[in-house]
Amino acid sequence: MTNLFGEYQEQFEDYKHYEFLAIGYSPSSLPLSRRWKKNGIIADFVADYIITYFPENSTKEKMQNRIKDSVNYIANELLENAMKFNEQISSYPIKFKLHLFEDTGVKVVVTATNSICQKTKDTFQAFIQELLASDPEDFYLVQLERSAEAENAPGIGLITIINDYNAKIGWKFETLPKNQSLIIVTTMVKLEYNLQGLLK
């Protein structure tokens, strides 16, 4: 079973100048509070790495900072979500990928994959459907108000990515042949820049 939501793309290999970074780690090797630190370390690293992809002198310092900060925020949010919602009893690794390629401009795709249980899948898919059917700005403010009332208001990071960073977002849910009760979810965020490093 595979379900796609939003803007999800599977193949990148045929694009010009394609390269990627992939990181995987055990979801249960250390207590959550100690593993949490990895998110910031990985996000800082990929944010620094990404600037090497843009042709030299094409990005002014201000634009470089904007690209770095955007990738840092997005990578950190996806990693935090993957860690927070990961199915605790599962040993399926948390995977993080950064894809870079040229199409009509430079595309930056950040993905995080983790395992979840059926109940988390149902809640998450209901949230995704609400998000995709809403105006992101209105939905964002509604979620912040809900959050202040101590209501469950998930996904503020994801809505911020769409609303404030002009990114496209998509999800893939799949089951593994060996274990149908475990769902593997990948969240994908896509940013597009022109060759001068400006957001398209």
Add this chain to the structure above:
Amino acid sequence: MKEIKGEQYKVNYKQESTTINFEGSLRRMGMTDYQPIENFMNEILDQNLGEITLDLCELVFLNSAGFRMLSKFVIAVRKQAKTQIVVKGNQAITWQNTSLKNLQKLMPSLILKWD
């Protein structure tokens, strides 16, 4: 001067200017983990000071749980209806440039000042 410190961040309060200063990177885990900072801010709000400034100019990174904490505080100020809130930001820091305007949407009388 009261202060809360972590490995990569510092939050302190300067009484003479009624300013809460944030510095560094805040990537704490979820709302429960932000509770000590939230309590710290609420204690200052409870003093009915007339005006409170949140100085974020040196806060280079804030995750979404941290932004929820800030927005929760702004909503608390709005509900209290006795305190003017001023937010000082730095446009060179991307998250501030893209997201601080959202605090103003929660409370239109919030004064947003860029450094």
